Amino acid sequence: xxxxxxxxxxxxxxxxxxxxxxxxxxxxxxxxxKLTDNxxxxxxVIINTCGxxxxxxxxxxxxxxxxxxxxxxxxxxxxxxxxxLSERYSSDLSKEIPEVDVFFGTENYEGIIKELGGELxxxxxxxxxxxxxxHTAYLKISEGCDxxxxxxxxxxxxxxxxSIPIENLVKEAEFLARNNTKELVIIGQxxxxxxxxxxxxxxxxxxxxxxxxxxxxxxxxxMYAYPSHFPDDLIRVIRDNPKVVPYIDIPLQHVSDDVLKxxxxxxxSRRTKSLIKKLRNEIPELVLRTTFIVGYPAETENHFEELCxxxxxxxxxxxxxxTFSVEENTxxxxxxxxxxxxxxxxRKQKLMEIQQEISxxxxxxxxxxxxxxxxxxxxxxxxxxxxxxxxxxxxxxxxIPRGKQKxxxxxxxxxxxxxxxxxxxxxxxxxx
Numbered sequence: 001x002x003x004x005x006x007x008x009x010x011x012x013x014x015x016x017x018x019x020x021x022x023x024x025x026x027x028x029x030x031x032x033x034k035l036t037d038n039x040x041x042x043x044x045v046i047i048n049t050c051g052x053x054x055x056x057x058x059x060x061x062x063x064x065x066x067x068x069x070x071x072x073x074x075x076x077x078x079x080x081x082x083x084x085l086s087e088r089y090s091s092d093l094s095k096e097i098p099e100v101d102v103f104f105g106t107e108n109y110e111g112i113i114k115e116l117g118g119e120l121x122x123x124x125x126x127x128x129x130x131x132x133x134x135h136t137a138y139l140k141i142s143e144g145c146d147x148x149x150x151x152x153x154x155x156x157x158x159x160x161x162x163s164i165p166i167e168n169l170v171k172e173a174e175f176l177a178r179n180n181t182k183e184l185v186i187i188g189q190x191x192x193x194x195x196x197x198x199x200x201x202x203x204x205x206x207x208x209x210x211x212x213x214x215x216x217x218x219x220x221x222x223m224y225a226y227p228s229h230f231p232d233d234l235i236r237v238i239r240d241n242p243k244v245v246p247y248i249d250i251p252l253q254h255v256s257d258d259v260l261k262x263x264x265x266x267x268x269s270r271r272t273k274s275l276i277k278k279l280r281n282e283i284p285e286l287v288l289r290t291t292f293i294v295g296y297p298a299e300t301e302n303h304f305e306e307l308c309x310x311x312x313x314x315x316x317x318x319x320x321x322x323t324f325s326v327e328e329n330t331x332x333x334x335x336x337x338x339x340x341x342x343x344x345x346x347r348k349q350k351l352m353e354i355q356q357e358i359s360x361x362x363x364x365x366x367x368x369x370x371x372x373x374x375x376x377x378x379x380x381x382x383x384x385x386x387x388x389x390x391x392x393x394x395x396x397x398x399x400i401p402r403g404k405q406k407x408x409x410x411x412x413x414x415x416x417x418x419x420x421x422x423x424x425x426x427x428x429x430x431x432x
Contacts, residue, residue, distance in 0.1 A: 013050025
């Protein structure tokens with residue numbers, strides 16, 4: 001490094017970007033950089049952008065412009081832009097915002113470190129500076145995606161599916177465990193496809209078993225599981241391995257055959273319903289999280305009502321809803337955007353109201369039950385915790401009255417649920 005730089009890394013978008021930034025920050029530290037959370041206190045600001053949907057693009061652009069303003073005022077010396085938006089639109093961005101010093105794409109750690117006068121430490125790429133609480137960490141097991149979903153620009157930004165070898169992931173997880181991580185949240189654009197490119201088969205079940213052997217890791221949670229080819233051995237691992245929590249995030253996006261076909265999801269309504277029933281039949285206490293897109297160009301009122309009925313009938317534990325965003329160079333771009341923004345928002349709100357009633361019903365069913373709780377923070381008169389039912393950042397929480405008890409953040413405790421609302425549970429700790 002030419003001189004000791006003070007660097008601020010701003011991360012936008014999803015948990016995959018979070019991991020990228022954490023790896024980058026470790027490499028910056030290894031090259032004698034000082035990290036700061038305050039961009040105004042930095043010499044260099046690095047923005048890891050998101051380009052997934054229109055709102056994310058706007059947030060990324062505004063963040064870049066704010067950093068450029070700091071540079072023009074003399075508060076900082078350099079602005080570096082990386083990540084998905086930069087990968088997809090670097091030539092346009094460089095013309096529109098020439099004040100940015102350099103643009104990089106996704107995962108270009110070496111280019112960024114060289115730009116700052118350092119050298120990439122390849123053998124330490126699995127080590128990270130965690131931006132999450134140390135007891136919970138994301139483990140990104142692959143990059144890119146091979147699916148042709150009509151609405152999705154991820155393959156344009158992240159490329160084809162590329163799995164990280166099991167031995168590398170175990171090494172990274174061991175590093176995390178040594179630094180007090182107790183929960184691994186498994187992520188990738190499609191986690192069920194893990195291993196197909198390097199092992200010629202879906203190898204996610206073997207990976208989870210290997211990760212479960214690591215001392216200190218107590219929870220392993222699976223996110224972003226693609227529904228069209230869910231492997232049977234993965235079902236068995238989730239059911240039988242005590243460290244793999246019975247929780248699956250499985251983005252379905254829709255249930256109407258017409259919409260699924262137009263979305264190019266590779267699955268029918270019948271197969272979708274059959275998979276859900278199979279998962280629930282084979283995995284006791286399973287919690288299912290899913291996401292849906294409303295306002296897709298092929299979605300009629302009848303298709304939307306079919307989706308409403310589906311959610312009411314199958315009663316998912318967790319549901320997220322997105323409104324359709326037109327993305328250029330995707331196959332759905334040719335369909336236009338016939339559903340008005342007002343109608344999209346109406347449909348989103350209606351789905352969330354349906355799910356709110358379901359969530360309250362399910363939470364009431366938890367009253368009187370005992371759950372293992374991971375205590376994460378303190379807010380007012382409560383300790384804030386999560387159970388196996390709750391993924392970080394996207395799901396509900398379990399609130400424990402503080403009283404006079406002293407709980408250690410990042411530790412597990414057994415709690416008894418005594419109350420709830422639509423989103424959260426309330427628990428008292430069991431007497432020891």
